[in-house]
Amino acid sequence: MTIVVLVTQKVDASELSGICSVGNTDPYALLAFSLIPKTLLVFLGTCFVIAGFASMCRERDSFRRRGTDTSKLDKLMFKMGLFCLLYIFPAVTQILCDIYAFNTAKRWYPTTIICKRSGGVESGHCHRPHLPQAEIYHLNLMMSLAMGASCAMWVLSPKTLLSWHRVLCCGMCRSAPQKTASTAAATRPLLEPPTAPPPHPPSHYVPMSTHSQNAWRPSKVV
Structure with missing residues (x-):
C-alpha cells in the first residue's frame, strides 16, 4: 500500500500541522488508503x-x-486487557477523526474554493461555510501518539530487554544473567525423576559351632 501511495503521488501536507500524510486535501485518497x-x-x-x-x-x-493455580493466567489476562483498551480506544477515536476529516475535505474545501472564485463573501454571491474544528485534528494526532505509547509499554518489558541483551551480546558477555527465583521455579520440572531404591542390608551367614551341631544329633538309647 505504501508503494501504491508513492506511485500515485497521494502524499500531501497538512495545513494545520505541516505533517505529510495521505488524504489531507484529497478525500478519496483518505478514504481508500487510510479510513477503510x-x-x-x-x-x-x-x-x-x-x-x-x-x-x-x-x-x-x-x-x-482441576485445582490448578491460575494467578499467572489472571495477571496475563489483565495485562492483555489493559493493552487492548489502550490501543483499541485510540484507534476507534482516530477513525472517527478521519471520518470528520473526510466530510470536511469533501464539502468544506469545494465550497470555499467556489465561494472565492465567485468573488468571495463580500460580493454576496455565496455564504461562508463553517470553519473546521482544529481540536479534532489535534485529537487525531494525540491518538496516534497514544497508540505508539501503548505499543512501547507492551514491548519494552524486562523480558524483552533481557532477550535483546542476549541477542546483542551473542554469548560474548562476561557474566551470564543470574536466574531469579521465579525463573528457577519455572524451569523446574513438574515431576521429580524417581530415585533409586536403597540397597538391601547384607545378610551374613554365621556357621553354627561344633557344640551346637552336636546338640542336634540324635542320642543313642542304651
Missing part, C-alpha cells in the same frame, strides 16, 4: 481479541475445576 484499511484492521483485531479472551476464560475455568 484502519476500519477493517480494527474490526478484525477486535474479533481476534474477543475470541482470544473467550478461549482464555474457558481455560481458566478448566484449570480452576
Whole structure:
C-alpha cells in the first residue's frame, strides 16, 4: 500500500500541522488508503481479541475445576486487557477523526474554493461555510501518539530487554544473567525423576559351632 501511495503521488501536507500524510486535501485518497484499511484492521483485531479472551476464560475455568493455580493466567489476562483498551480506544477515536476529516475535505474545501472564485463573501454571491474544528485534528494526532505509547509499554518489558541483551551480546558477555527465583521455579520440572531404591542390608551367614551341631544329633538309647 505504501508503494501504491508513492506511485500515485497521494502524499500531501497538512495545513494545520505541516505533517505529510495521505488524504489531507484529497478525500478519496483518505478514504481508500487510510479510513477503510484502519476500519477493517480494527474490526478484525477486535474479533481476534474477543475470541482470544473467550478461549482464555474457558481455560481458566478448566484449570480452576482441576485445582490448578491460575494467578499467572489472571495477571496475563489483565495485562492483555489493559493493552487492548489502550490501543483499541485510540484507534476507534482516530477513525472517527478521519471520518470528520473526510466530510470536511469533501464539502468544506469545494465550497470555499467556489465561494472565492465567485468573488468571495463580500460580493454576496455565496455564504461562508463553517470553519473546521482544529481540536479534532489535534485529537487525531494525540491518538496516534497514544497508540505508539501503548505499543512501547507492551514491548519494552524486562523480558524483552533481557532477550535483546542476549541477542546483542551473542554469548560474548562476561557474566551470564543470574536466574531469579521465579525463573528457577519455572524451569523446574513438574515431576521429580524417581530415585533409586536403597540397597538391601547384607545378610551374613554365621556357621553354627561344633557344640551346637552336636546338640542336634540324635542320642543313642542304651
